[in-house]
């Protein structure tokens with residue numbers, strides 16, 4: 382049996398301010414920092430250790446990972462940062478307040494943008510300063526890989542190839558894996574691991590900073606999953 386740990390970053394400044402975040406590189410809030418410390422303590426209590434870590438290129442996930450690895454005295458393990466594990470790109474909604482957006486466009490539309498796997502939020506333009514093509518960290522992405530907006534299906538389409546090409550080989554070698562990522566990149570992975578329908582995944586909400594264990598069989602099919610306390 383193989384075990385992997387997934388963790389959504391601790392609360393970010395934009396989570397606290399109730400803003401659409403996506404690829405905006407906001408920091409952890411003080412509460413988010415404490416959540417990461419608590420996650421580390423929980424993992425320590427249950428004697429978890431890791432051989433390899435995967436995270437996004439966004440500091441809220443990277444810092445959450447580092448806080449955990451530091452407290453486990455595991456900062457030395459190999460760590461892979463990839464845009465494939467970034468939060469879903471929220472397009473022109475990035476930075477807007479969720480409640481104000483719901484007042485403007487209606488709760489139903491905002492719920493669709495947030496949770497309907499096929500509903501794409503409004504796109505931003507390439508001239509927009511939030512366009513990832515203007516950000517050095519994405520300089521090696523092809524124009525097709527640089528999003529203007531993403532629905533969950535688009536996020537799945539970039540998370541799963543990375544899972545298959547980079548994370549599965551590590552798990553198959555019996556390496557103990559931790560993945561520190563985001564609400565929607567983890568939702569993409571969970572949809573795949575739990576084989577959820579579009580409707581079922583709509584109800585999946587992942588709390589910030591709580592380690593989520595997936596037990597997998599030798600074919601990497603899910604046996605069970607549970608949050609650590």
Ligand SMILES: O=C(O)[C@@H](CO)OP(=O)(O)O
Pocket residue numbers: 396400401402403404468469471495564565
């Ligand atoms: O704003 C975001 O990027 C995400 C996660 O915080 O929000 P939501 O839960 O609405 O998809």
